[in-house]
Amino acid sequence: LLYKIIRMEKVEVVSHLAASISHEVRNPLTTTRGFLQLLNESKAIPKAEKGYLTVAIQELDQAERIIRDYLTFAKPAPEEIESLNLKKEIERAINIIVPLANMNIVELSSELESCYIKGNAGLFQQVLVNLLKNAIEAMPSGGTLSILGSVEKTLAKVTIADNGVGMNDLQRNRLGEPYFSTKEIRGTGLGMMVVFRIVESMNGSINVESELGKGTRITLTFPLTPSVEKSNSYIRILN
Numbered sequence: 001l002l003y004k005i006i007r008m009e010k011v012e013v014v015s016h017l018a019a020s021i022s023h024e025v026r027n028p029l030t031t032t033r034g035f036l037q038l039l040n041e042s043k044a045i046p047k048a049e050k051g052y053l054t055v056a057i058q059e060l061d062q063a064e065r066i067i068r069d070y071l072t073f074a075k076p077a078p079e080e081i082e083s084l085n086l087k088k089e090i091e092r093a094i095n096i097i098v099p100l101a102n103m104n105i106v107e108l109s110s111e112l113e114s115c116y117i118k119g120n121a122g123l124f125q126q127v128l129v130n131l132l133k134n135a136i137e138a139m140p141s142g143g144t145l146s147i148l149g150s151v152e153k154t155l156a157k158v159t160i161a162d163n164g165v166g167m168n169d170l171q172r173n174r175l176g177e178p179y180f181s182t183k184e185i186r187g188t189g190l191g192m193m194v195v196f197r198i199v200e201s202m203n204g205s206i207n208v209e210s211e212l213g214k215g216t217r218i219t220l221t222f223p224l225t226p227s228v229e230k231s232n233s234y235i236r237i238l239n
């Protein structure tokens with residue numbers, strides 16, 4: 001038990017720190033990138049030396065990607081656990097990834113049932129956006145991304161399916177391993193690690209089905225929060 005408490009405090013400190021990093025480090029990264037870009041356009045700098053600038057810019061872009069996969073929705077305040085409307089949360093995440101889907105000519109289809117699960121809205125957004133982004137990135141020359149939110153008995157299910165490049169068994173097994181990425185310079189290999197950690201903290205589970213060249217279907221399962229119970233106690237308070 002003691003070990004668990006210490007671990008939880010550590011997690012809280014880390015997520016606090018993470019949020020500050022995300023907010024405070026992004027600005028100087030952007031400024032630095034802007035100045036390097038300007039130098040890169042300068043006529044006074046020899047071509048050979050511009051190679052250094054190009055590498056520097058690429059490395060800054062990688063830092064930006066790491067922050068994005070890891071910390072986009074982190075909040076400086078302690079993480080609050082609330083009742084999340086699954087349908088609303090998924091719609092929010094879809095809105096965020098629409099531009100990326102359009103860029104890759106990916107068609108979106110969604111069927112969402114309204115229900116409630118317990119979790120932190122920011123962290124759950126991080127999960128959904130990372131999964132949706134991976135699905136779109138798996139379809140570089142277009143495809144269909146379908147998102148299903150449904151209720152099955154006492155469980156809420158979210159299914160994200162793409163008909164993209166898919167994974168072999170080895171890749172599927174390495175999913176969630178820190179820094180595992182097949183995207184060469186454009187990947188961080190942190191997205192799925194974050195997804196697994198957050199889903200676990202929500203008492204949820206993840207199922208991955210994938211076939212090379214066919215596509216991938218990821219199913220998240222969470223315990224349902226009975227919304228009826230919530231409204232009953234609300235009425236009781238009013239009375």
Ligand code: ADP
Binds near residue numbers: 134138
């Ligand atoms: P990144 O996206 O930065 O590579 P992730 O942790 O998000 O890191 O994903 C790790 C790897 O898992 C990806 O590089 C890719 O090989 C594989 N992967 C994840 N989602 C999918 C998907 N929907 N289809 C095919 N491969 C995927």
Ligand code: MG
Binds near residue numbers: 130
């Ligand atoms: Mg990713």
